[in-house]
Amino acid sequence: MGKVRSLRARVHQVAVRPTGEAAPGLASPAREVAPLQASTGGVAGKELACLNADVFAGTTIDPSALVQQLDVETRSVTSIRRGAEAKTVLPKKEKLKLRRERWLQKIEAIKLAEQKLKAERRRRATVVVGDLQPLRDALPELLELEAGGRRPPTRRRAASRPRPAELSRMSAMQRLQLLEEERTRFQELLASPAYRASPLLAIGRQLAEQMQLEGGGQP
Numbered sequence: 001m002g003k004v005r006s007l008r009a010r011v012h013q014v015a016v017r018p019t020g021e022a023a024p025g026l027a028s029p030a031r032e033v034a035p036l037q038a039s040t041g042g043v044a045g046k047e048l049a050c051l052n053a054d055v056f057a058g059t060t061i062d063p064s065a066l067v068q069q070l071d072v073e074t075r076s077v078t079s080i081r082r083g084a085e086a087k088t089v090l091p092k093k094e095k096l097k098l099r100r101e102r103w104l105q106k107i108e109a110i111k112l113a114e115q116k117l118k119a120e121r122r123r124r125a126t127v128v129v130g131d132l133q134p135l136r137d138a139l140p141e142l143l144e145l146e147a148g149g150r151r152p153p154t155r156r157r158a159a160s161r162p163r164p165a166e167l168s169r170m171s172a173m174q175r176l177q178l179l180e181e182e183r184t185r186f187q188e189l190l191a192s193p194a195y196r197a198s199p200l201l202a203i204g205r206q207l208a209e210q211m212q213l214e215g216g217g218q219p
Contacts (some may be wrong), residue, residue, distance in 0.1 A: 139186065185210075 195202040
């Protein structure tokens, strides 16, 4: 059984000495280290060889490439922004004033939006004043006017009793009679020169006269 040597004795390399001079007592450990390293395997030997080799041995760098000059055109966007920000430095009072103006603008925009929303809701909730359905029922349609213009007008029958003012209280015959009267009156209005000159004014006068007659005839 061989002598057990320490880790330092196995790994320690022999000191460099002049040619022809050998270190006494250290030749045998060096000889034992070589077979030990050869027996450990090729992987460790390759790793040690890579570590000892010079990585940048074949690299050639031109010294002129290391010298660079920064111009205005070659500056980055970040440096340009920093320069612009440095030029527009404002005092603290101006910054506070601008911030306050921005806040006021935001508050004003929010108030205007709320006012528009309230007005829209109010407009939708407002009921249309005045029902035009009775006026639609009283005025004849275009087809009825065309059909009435082709046939001769019928004679007006004298009512035996006064006709009620409300349409719901009239009988079927009284409604037909009222429809014929309104149709004839509307045809006369369309044929009048006042309607051709100003249709809206002529219709307004006709309605005013009719309402005055109906109001005067009621007890």
